[in-house]
Amino acid sequence: MDTADGRNRAYLFSIVFIAVIGGLLFGYDTAVISGAEQALDTFFSQAEDFTYTRLLHGFTASSALIGCIIGGAVSGMLASSLGRKKSLLIAGALFFVSAVGSWCPESGILPYGEPSAGLLAMFNFYRIVGGIGVGLASAVCPMYIAEISPAGIRGTLVSCNQFAIIFGMLVVYFVNWMIRNNLADSAAEIQAAMTEIGWRRMFLCEAWPAGLFFILVFLVPETPRFLVMKGKESSALEILTRINGKEEGSGVLAEIKGTIHEKKERLLSYGAGVIGIGIMLSFFQQAIGINVVLYYAPRIFGDLGASGDASMVQTVVMGIVNIIFTLVAIFTVDRLGRKPLLIIGSAGMTAGMLALAIFSFREVIGIGALVFIIIYTASFMMSWGPICWVLISEIFPNTIRSQAVAIAVAVQWAANFLVSSTFPALSSWSIAGTYLIYAAMSLLSALFVWRFVPETKGKTLEEMSVLWKHRS
Numbered sequence: 001m002d003t004a005d006g007r008n009r010a011y012l013f014s015i016v017f018i019a020v021i022g023g024l025l026f027g028y029d030t031a032v033i034s035g036a037e038q039a040l041d042t043f044f045s046q047a048e049d050f051t052y053t054r055l056l057h058g059f060t061a062s063s064a065l066i067g068c069i070i071g072g073a074v075s076g077m078l079a080s081s082l083g084r085k086k087s088l089l090i091a092g093a094l095f096f097v098s099a100v101g102s103w104c105p106e107s108g109i110l111p112y113g114e115p116s117a118g119l120l121a122m123f124n125f126y127r128i129v130g131g132i133g134v135g136l137a138s139a140v141c142p143m144y145i146a147e148i149s150p151a152g153i154r155g156t157l158v159s160c161n162q163f164a165i166i167f168g169m170l171v172v173y174f175v176n177w178m179i180r181n182n183l184a185d186s187a188a189e190i191q192a193a194m195t196e197i198g199w200r201r202m203f204l205c206e207a208w209p210a211g212l213f214f215i216l217v218f219l220v221p222e223t224p225r226f227l228v229m230k231g232k233e234s235s236a237l238e239i240l241t242r243i244n245g246k247e248e249g250s251g252v253l254a255e256i257k258g259t260i261h262e263k264k265e266r267l268l269s270y271g272a273g274v275i276g277i278g279i280m281l282s283f284f285q286q287a288i289g290i291n292v293v294l295y296y297a298p299r300i301f302g303d304l305g306a307s308g309d310a311s312m313v314q315t316v317v318m319g320i321v322n323i324i325f326t327l328v329a330i331f332t333v334d335r336l337g338r339k340p341l342l343i344i345g346s347a348g349m350t351a352g353m354l355a356l357a358i359f360s361f362r363e364v365i366g367i368g369a370l371v372f373i374i375i376y377t378a379s380f381m382m383s384w385g386p387i388c389w390v391l392i393s394e395i396f397p398n399t400i401r402s403q404a405v406a407i408a409v410a411v412q413w414a415a416n417f418l419v420s421s422t423f424p425a426l427s428s429w430s431i432a433g434t435y436l437i438y439a440a441m442s443l444l445s446a447l448f449v450w451r452f453v454p455e456t457k458g459k460t461l462e463e464m465s466v467l468w469k470h471r472s
Contacts, residue, residue, distance in 0.1 A: 008242045008243070011242050011243065012148070012149070012150075012242075012243045015148055015220050015221070016145055016148070016149070016157050016160065018213070018216045018217060018219065018220050019088070019141055019144050019145050019148075019161070019220065020141065020145070020160050020161050020163075020164040021164070021209065021212070021213040021216065022088055022091060022092070022137040022140070022141040022161075022164075022213060023137065023141050023142075023160075023161040023162070023163075023164030023165045023168065024164045024165070024167060024168035024171070024209065025091075025092075025095050025133070025134075025137060025168060025206070025209060025210055025213060026134050026137045026138055026141070026164075026165050026168060027164065027165035027166060027167065027168025027169040027170075027171075027172070028168040028169070028171060028172045028206050028209065029064065029095060029098070029130050029131075029133065029134050029168075029206060030064065030068075030134060030169070030291070031168070031169040031172045031173065032172045032176070032202055032203060032206060033061050033062075033064070034172070034173065034176065035172070035173070035175075035176025035177070035179070035180065035199075035202050036176070036198075036199035036202045036203065037057070037060075037061045038194075039194040039195050039198055039199040040057075040060060040061070040123075040199055041057050042191075042194075042195045043115055043195050043196075043199070044056075044057075044060070044115045044119075044120055045115075046115050047115040047116055047117065047119075047120070048116075049116050049117050050116075050117045050120075052115075052120075054424045054425045054428050055421075055424075055425055056120075057424050058420070058421040058422060058423060058424040058425055059124070059421050060120065060123070060124060060127075061420065061421070061424070062416075062417055062420035062421040063124040063127045063128055063131070064098075064127040064128060064130055064131035064134065065131055065413055065416050065417035065420060065421075066128050066131060066417060067127070067128035067129060067130060067131020067132040067133070067134065067135060068131040068132070068134045068135040068138070068413040068416070068417075069131075069135065069410055069413040069414050069417065070128075070131070070132050070135060071091075071094075071131060071132035071133060071134060071135020071136040071137075071138070071139075072135035072136075072138060072139055072406070072409040072410050072412075072413050073135070073406065073410050074135075074136075075087065075135060075136050075138075075139035075140055075406070075409075076139070076403075076405075076406045078090065078136070078140075079139070079140050079143060079226075083222050083223075083226050083230075084140055084143060084144040084147065084222060084223050084226055085144075085217060085220060085221070085222045085223075087136055087140045088136075088137075088140055088141070088144060088213075088217045088220075089214060089217050089218070090133075090136060091133045091134075091136040091137045091140065092133070092210060092211075092213040092214030092217055093133075093214055094129055094130060094132050094133030094136070095130060095133040095134075095137075095206065095210035095213065095214075096207055096210040096211050096214060097126070097129055097130075098126050098127065098129045098130025098131075098133060098203075098206075098210075099130070099203055099204060099205075099206035099207035099210055100204065100207050101122075101125070101126030101129065102123060102126045102127055102130065102200075102203035102204075103200045103201070103203045103204035103207070104200065105119055105122040105123040105125075105126055106119065106122070107122060110122065113196070130206075135409075135413060138409065138413075139405070139406075139409055141161050142158050142161050142389070144223055145157050145158050145160070145161055146158050147223035147224065147225045147226070148221075148223050148224070148239075148243065149243075150243060150244050150248075150252075156330070159330045159333075159386065159390075162326060162330075162385065162386040162389060163323070163326055163327070163330065166319075166322045166323055166326045166381065166385070167323060169319055169322065170319035170320060170322065170323055172202075172205075172206075173318070173319040174319070175202065175205050176202050179198055179201050179202055179205070180194060180198060183197075183198050221235075221239050222235075224236035224237075224239050224240050224252070224253070227239070228253070228257060233253065233257070236253060237249060237250065237253050240252050240253055274395065274396060274404070275404055275407065277395065277452055277453060278392055278395060278396060278404055278405075278407070278408040279407065279408060279411050280448060280452070281388050281391055281392060281395075281408070281453070282388070282392065282408045282409070282411045282412035282415065283411060283412075283415045284384070284441065284444070284445035284448060285384050285385075285388045285412060285415075286412060286415035286416045286418075286419050287415060287419060287438075287441040287445075288346075288349055288353075288380070288384065288438055288441045288442045288445055289353065289419060289423075289435075289437075289438030289441065289442075290377070290380045290384070290385070291416050291419060291420050292419060292420060292423045292438070293318075293373065293376065293377060317370075317374075318373065318374060318377055321374050321377060321378050321381075322377055322378070322381045322385075324378075325377075325378040325379075325381035325382040326381045326382070326385060326386060328381075328382045329341065329381065329382045329383065329385065329386045329387060330386065332382075333386070333387055333390060333457075334457065337455050337457040338387050338390065338391055338453075338455060338456055338457055339449055339450070339453060339455045341382065341383045341387055342383050342384060342387055342388075342445075342446075342449045342453070343446050343449055343450055344379070344382075344383060345379045345380060345382055345383020345384050345387075346379075346383070346384070346442050346443065346445045346446030346449065347379070347446060348375055348376070348378070348379025348380075348383075349376050349379045349380055349384075349438075349439075349442035349445075350439050350442040350443045350446070351372075351375060351376075351379075352372045352373065352375040352376025352377075352379060353376055353435050353436070353438045353439035353442060354435075354436070354439040355368075355372040355375075356369060356372050356373065356376070356435045357432045357433075357435035357436045357439060358432075359372070360431050360432035360435060361432040384445070390456075391453070391456060392405060392408050392409075394456045395453075395454070395456060454467060
């Protein structure tokens with residue numbers, strides 16, 4: 001209901017709610033592979049026309065990340081030319097096509113249920129299509145929320161997108177567990193059913209929220225900033241009035257008009273240091289191995305001694321822990337600062353991965369391994385998970401932000417693909433040695449933040465421009 005000055009908070013929150021469904025699909029699509037990858041391994045290993053190697057499986061488990069790199073790279077161009085709303089519609093359509101295509105990669109052309117090189121290629125094609133949707137959503141969803149939100153609550157509302165990503169991962173962990181739990185009674189029957197239809201159902205379940213997201217996006221407005229860029233100031237003012245009230249809405253419109261034609265500068269106008277720090281933040285967020293834990297969680301728990309259903313349950317527990325510690329980050333980042341949380345998180349991740357390496361070297365399994373995996377993931381979720389995105393959005397000067405963010409996001413997805421695709425081969429070499437590599441990266445990430453990353457707490461975006469001018 002509108003207030004006397006025209007402001008309608010319910011309108012704002014409903015818009016943000018629809019936008020963060022894109023974040024939920026981001027989380028769902030990237031984590032759905034965690035429940036399906038072992039069944040896919042068994043299914044494609046039965047192929048007669050090619051040998052399904054560890055490297056091929058690593059590629060299959062992480063092929064969506066190729067699409068993420070593409071989606072992230074083109075997100076800026078699409079958002080600028082087509083608009084934020086149409087970019088979200090494209091992402092929703094890609095999520096839906098990927099979900100249905102991954103469910104039935106035969107597409108009515110190939111023989112159903114017969115593993116082959118052609119079927120593997122089609123499955124990876126549909127996963128890449130979904131990855132493009134993820135890449136778009138990862139950039140455009142927070143951009144849309146930031147541009148539609150009042151300044152006073154913008155940080156909280158943008159943080160809701162990160163919460164939605166983690167919640168989407170929890171949802172898919174639970175969905176995967178439910179599908180597996182209802183396929184059959186005995187372990188052998190469950191394994192056979194997972195290979196035949198279980199993995200298909202896991203991907204198909206994403207079609208429902210993807211279809212809902214696509215439909216609901218038609219109901220949200222374009223962002224006022226994009227409308228002003230296209231000369232539609234009256235439409236922008238109408239939206240700003242409903243969100244901010246008449247007086248504040250007029251003031252925000254004036255600010256947008258004053259900055260919309262802001263002078264652009266060359267990418268290296270502030271020196272290579274700021275770009276390098278953004279790139280390294282993105283690199284370390286993935287090099288510490290978090291997505292290996294998220295994508296291969298059931299397999300990791302199985303390697304540590306949990307049986308099939310128990311490993312899925314432990315994955316759900318891990319998802320709940322992720323939600324809780326993401327909330328810790330949301331509520332403390334503006335009080336404690338970015339650097340302290342990143343360094344604390346890196347220390348926790350180092351301890352968690354080092355302990356897992358020791359357990360694996362000594363072939364000790366049990367509840368202790370689960371505890372240290374939870375310590376590792378909790379440390380990430382309260383630090384590098386949300387705060388890396390916060391820093392990437394804050395650290396770059398206004399005049400080079402769009403270019404610099406695009407580079408940082410592309411590096412992040414590329415590093416994600418590199419780490420995730422190499423895990424099966426590395427774990428075949430030495431699972432303990434693999435955990436040691438991630439522990440070393442976690443330690444290096446702490447040293448990097450301590451030495452090179454500036455604290456952005458309490459600083460305006462304009463102050464960041466001054467900071468980098470002095471450093472260049």
